[in-house]
Amino acid sequence: MVDVLRHDLLIIGGGAAGLRAATAAAQLYPRLNIAIVSKVYPMRSHTVSAEGGAGGVIKSNDSLDEHIQDTISGSDWLADQDAVELFAREAPAELLQLEHWGCPWSREPDGSVAVRPFGGMQKERTWFAADKTGFHLLHTLFQTSLQFSSIRRYDEWFATRLVVENGRCQGVVAIELGSGQIRLISAGAVILATGGAGRVFPFTTNGAICTGDGMALAYRAGVPLKDMEFVQYHPTGLPGTGILITEAARGEGGILVNKDGYRYLQDYGLGPPDPWPRLRAMELGPRDKLSQCFVYEMQKGRTITGPYGDIVYLDVRHLGEKKIDEKIPFVRELARKYVGIDPVHDPIPVRPVVHYMMGGVHTDAQGATPLPGLYAAGEVACVSINGANRLGSNSLSECLVFGTRAGRAAAAFALERPAADFAALETQARDEERRITATFLRAEGTERVSTLRQEMQLAMESGCGIFRDEASLQETCNRLARARGRFMRLRLDDRSRVYNTELVAALELDFMLDAAEAVAYSALARTESRGSHQRTDHPQRDDARFLKHTLAYRTGGAPRVDYLDVAITRWPPAQRVYGG
Amino acid sequence: MMMAEQTVAERTITLEVFRYRPEQESEPTFQTYEIPYREDWVVLDALNYIKDSVDGSLTYRWSCRMGVCGSCGMMVNGVPKLTCSTFLKDYYPRPIRIEPLANFPVARDLAIVLDDFMAKLVHVRPWIIRRQEEPLEAGEYRQTPEELDRYKHFSMCINCMLCYAACPIYGLEPEFVGPAAVALAQRYNLDSRDQGGRERMGILSTHEGIWACTLVGECTTVCPAEVDPAAAIQQAKLASALGWLRRVLVPWGNK
Numbered sequence: 001m002v003d004v005l006r007h008d009l010l011i012i013g014g015g016a017a018g019l020r021a022a023t024a025a026a027q028l029y030p031r032l033n034i035a036i037v038s039k040v041y042p043m044r045s046h047t048v049s050a051e052g053g054a055g056g057v058i059k060s061n062d063s064l065d066e067h068i069q070d071t072i073s074g075s076d077w078l079a080d081q082d083a084v085e086l087f088a089r090e091a092p093a094e095l096l097q098l099e100h101w102g103c104p105w106s107r108e109p110d111g112s113v114a115v116r117p118f119g120g121m122q123k124e125r126t127w128f129a130a131d132k133t134g135f136h137l138l139h140t141l142f143q144t145s146l147q148f149s150s151i152r153r154y155d156e157w158f159a160t161r162l163v164v165e166n167g168r169c170q171g172v173v174a175i176e177l178g179s180g181q182i183r184l185i186s187a188g189a190v191i192l193a194t195g196g197a198g199r200v201f202p203f204t205t206n207g208a209i210c211t212g213d214g215m216a217l218a219y220r221a222g223v224p225l226k227d228m229e230f231v232q233y234h235p236t237g238l239p240g241t242g243i244l245i246t247e248a249a250r251g252e253g254g255i256l257v258n259k260d261g262y263r264y265l266q267d268y269g270l271g272p273p274d275p276w277p278r279l280r281a282m283e284l285g286p287r288d289k290l291s292q293c294f295v296y297e298m299q300k301g302r303t304i305t306g307p308y309g310d311i312v313y314l315d316v317r318h319l320g321e322k323k324i325d326e327k328i329p330f331v332r333e334l335a336r337k338y339v340g341i342d343p344v345h346d347p348i349p350v351r352p353v354v355h356y357m358m359g360g361v362h363t364d365a366q367g368a369t370p371l372p373g374l375y376a377a378g379e380v381a382c383v384s385i386n387g388a389n390r391l392g393s394n395s396l397s398e399c400l401v402f403g404t405r406a407g408r409a410a411a412a413f414a415l416e417r418p419a420a421d422f423a424a425l426e427t428q429a430r431d432e433e434r435r436i437t438a439t440f441l442r443a444e445g446t447e448r449v450s451t452l453r454q455e456m457q458l459a460m461e462s463g464c465g466i467f468r469d470e471a472s473l474q475e476t477c478n479r480l481a482r483a484r485g486r487f488m489r490l491r492l493d494d495r496s497r498v499y500n501t502e503l504v505a506a507l508e509l510d511f512m513l514d515a516a517e518a519v520a521y522s523a524l525a526r527t528e529s530r531g532s533h534q535r536t537d538h539p540q541r542d543d544a545r546f547l548k549h550t551l552a553y554r555t556g557g558a559p560r561v562d563y564l565d566v567a568i569t570r571w572p573p574a575q576r577v578y579g580g
Numbered sequence: 581m582m583m584a585e586q587t588v589a590e591r592t593i594t595l596e597v598f599r600y601r602p603e604q605e606s607e608p609t610f611q612t613y614e615i616p617y618r619e620d621w622v623v624l625d626a627l628n629y630i631k632d633s634v635d636g637s638l639t640y641r642w643s644c645r646m647g648v649c650g651s652c653g654m655m656v657n658g659v660p661k662l663t664c665s666t667f668l669k670d671y672y673p674r675p676i677r678i679e680p681l682a683n684f685p686v687a688r689d690l691a692i693v694l695d696d697f698m699a700k701l702v703h704v705r706p707w708i709i710r711r712q713e714e715p716l717e718a719g720e721y722r723q724t725p726e727e728l729d730r731y732k733h734f735s736m737c738i739n740c741m742l743c744y745a746a747c748p749i750y751g752l753e754p755e756f757v758g759p760a761a762v763a764l765a766q767r768y769n770l771d772s773r774d775q776g777g778r779e780r781m782g783i784l785s786t787h788e789g790i791w792a793c794t795l796v797g798e799c800t801t802v803c804p805a806e807v808d809p810a811a812a813i814q815q816a817k818l819a820s821a822l823g824w825l826r827r828v829l830v831p832w833g834n835k
Contacts, residue, residue: 040641040643040651041694041698041739043649043650043738043739044641044643044644044649044650044651045649046643046644046649048644048648048649048650048738049644049646049648049649093716096716096719096720097716099720099721100708100713100714100716100720100721100773101707101708102707102708102768102771102773102774104728104731104732104735104771105720106725106728107723107724107725107728108725109724109725110722110724111722111723111724111727112720112722113720132648132736135648135738136735139735139737139739143701143706143707143764144707144708146701146702146706146707147705147707155698178687178693207643207644207645207649208642208643208644208645209643240620241645241646243645243646244646333647334646334647337647337665338646448632448636449632449636450631450632450633450636492636493635493636493637494636494637494639496601496603496604496637497603498601498602498603498687498688499639499687499688499689499691500639501631501639501640502631502636502637505636
């Protein structure tokens with residue numbers, strides 16, 4: 001162990017939330033010494049894959065109240081309404097800030113920013129940059145961040161442990177992947193901005209890097225994970241790869257049809273099937289309901305059997321080549337490349353795919369976790385504005401709004417209370433180095449990373465998918481526990497230090513097993529159906545018992561599950577009504 | 581169904597993969613893997629098969645597997661490619677040779693060292709520069725669809741560095757700022773919201789900037805995002821030359 005790397009503020013993750021936190025802190029406190037630790041170069045972060053857009057009220061026909069209502073009803077009333085209110089209020093300024101920093105938002109003929117409709121919205125509210133919005137947003141933020149000399153980056157450093165001393169988080173231990181060195185990086189405050197955990201499932205839109213790192217880091221430090229049972233399936237993924245076909249395809253007028261060419265959503269209370277896109281109806285219903293309707297259709301034998309599971313068709317042919325190329329060119333490119341069809345001439349085969357974790361590290365509206373000095377923002381966090389089902393196009397805006405809030409709050413905390421307990425921190429870092437060496441680099445087990453990863457993913461898919469019940473969830477929990485046991489007998493082919501990606505994969509699997517456990521046990525404990533969490537053995541929403549957030553705490557065995565009231569301000573719980 | 585799967589499983593393809601483990605060997609070698617052939621697999625799927633089932637020590641970068649994160653660029657039979665969108669079927673049944681991107685130092689196996697590119701990215705100042713920043717309360721800067729079209733394609737760069745691997749000039753003169761960085765500079769120069777063009781042209785109008793380029797055009801050929809960096813360099817040269825002409829012929833014009 002060589003010298004300590006010291007900073008005021010340390011951000012783990014270089015995607016939208018992390019970069020926004022860094023720039024917000026740097027603008028507010030020009031002399032603050034900021035560091036970003038990311039296991040990939042920031043422009044590889046999974047923000048890059050977001051396609052359709054970012055929600056924020058900008059047009060005169062729209063209102064903050066409508067954005068708030070859409071978010072709350074989308075969440076099946078599990079979102080905290082005070083947080084949703086400030087989110088809706090602050091989102092437009094954040095999107096304008098990105099505009100001022102050069103984001104190439106698509107425009108109206110008069111030069112104003114254009115918006116498009118998304119699922120579950122009363123008004124068109126989604127800002128977009130064609131259908132590569134996340135890509136443009138990420139590169140704009142990253143390039144903007146390059147002008148701040150106070151932001152130091154540790155690219156391709158992998159954080160393996162938070163260091164907590166004297167009751168507060170004072171930094172991380174991280175591996176410099178290029179050299180394999182394990183180092184202590186200290187700071188007065190740490191922000192987790194590591195994204196989601198979609199890779200705990202086998203079929204996901206998420207990139208390989210979405211392995212729940214920050215969730216597990218916090219969980220291990222005693223911080224609860226909130227609402228982890230709520231996993232969003234996006235209704236339109238490409239079969240086989242799970243590549244996302246954006247909701248914007250439906251926002252622009254695309255329709256979903258079954259094997260008979262029938263717009264089946266009208267059979268599930270989402271009609272009428274107007275020939276034009278109707279807001280909050282049919283294909284512009286919310287993601288949870290659309291994914292559930294797919295399963296109903298499959299049960300009726302009205303889907304199409306393909307080599308990678310059943311599919312339905314997303315048909316955009318009637319939009320015409322010009323509109324497809326102008327508004328959703330990436331959809332066309334992806335369909336041609338990965339399923340070999342041109343959406344101008346043929347419908348696109350799609351099926352529901354794991355897309356987003358509503359749950360995450362428990363934070364307040366400042367991004368603060370219960371552990372002093374530890375903050376979280378973006379998909380890794382759960383404030384919660386997403387509740388039981390996130391409204392499409394809120395996630396990019398959430399990264400910006402709560403990235404900024406966490407950046408400012410954590411910076412203020414760090415200035416007041418710089419890291420102090422260096423001797424103790426260094427001891428922890430040496431422990432962590434010993435753990436990594438003994439558990440991974442010198443272990444003589446028999447199990448392969450890929451075998452256990454696959455077992456975890458299949459356990460999650462078979463028992464913890466769109467529909468769950470007690471038996472399926474218990475089986476998933478049991479399988480995960482067995483996988484955790486086998487993980488102790490891991491053996492790596494790669495024992496070297498320099499750029500050991502198999503070691504990273506093992507550490508990521510270690511994190512994912514924690515995240516998966518929190519998802520499965522939280523789902524087992526919630527004996528009701530709400531939003532994306534559908535229990536066939538408890539099909540009704542039960543506000544009397546479960547208008548509450550789940551808090552899962554790590555123990556030696558099954559997590560301890562506790563509950564926390566949802567903040568209700570002006571929108572008392574009601575039925576979710578979509579369709580006309 | 582079973583029969584068909586068995587027949588498919590029997591088909592194999594050979595991958596010749598560049599290996600370099602700096603802790604164990606001083607020189608790179610090639611390792612040959614014979615793996616199952618699948619019609620719908622990309623080269624990255626084949627590498628993942630090797631890593632998962634055959635040799636966990638094989639080292640490379642990847643993430644999004646949909647052509648937008650820019651991590652997985654490699655030389656495939658000598659040509660820079662994103663391996664997540666390069667299909668085995670385009671090579672089968674011939675073997676495929678996979679190497680790290682040319683013109684870069686190798687960190688290990690198929691992973692290159694990016695430091696030089698990251699420094700060049702900062703060097704061209706790829707952010708909006710304005711004499712005066714308008715307050716957010718004033719709303720968005722107006723930009724018509726036509727103004728957006730002027731720079732939009734240069735904003736599509738995913739930083740995959742295929743263009744650097746293809747560029748013969750960068751191979752000979754590592755000081756050359758290179759195609760992607762020039763395209764990004766030009767992306768901001770052409771943005772109606774930006775006022776930093778002169779500042780950036782000062783950086784670009786040097787030999788290491790744009791004048792080293794001899795317009796081979798390989799950068800544009802290999803670009804997976806249709807950025808056309810060659811056009812960016814050509815435009816920047818024109819702007820630079822006009823700037824020189826103005827300075828020499830009408831020196832009062834810049835005042």
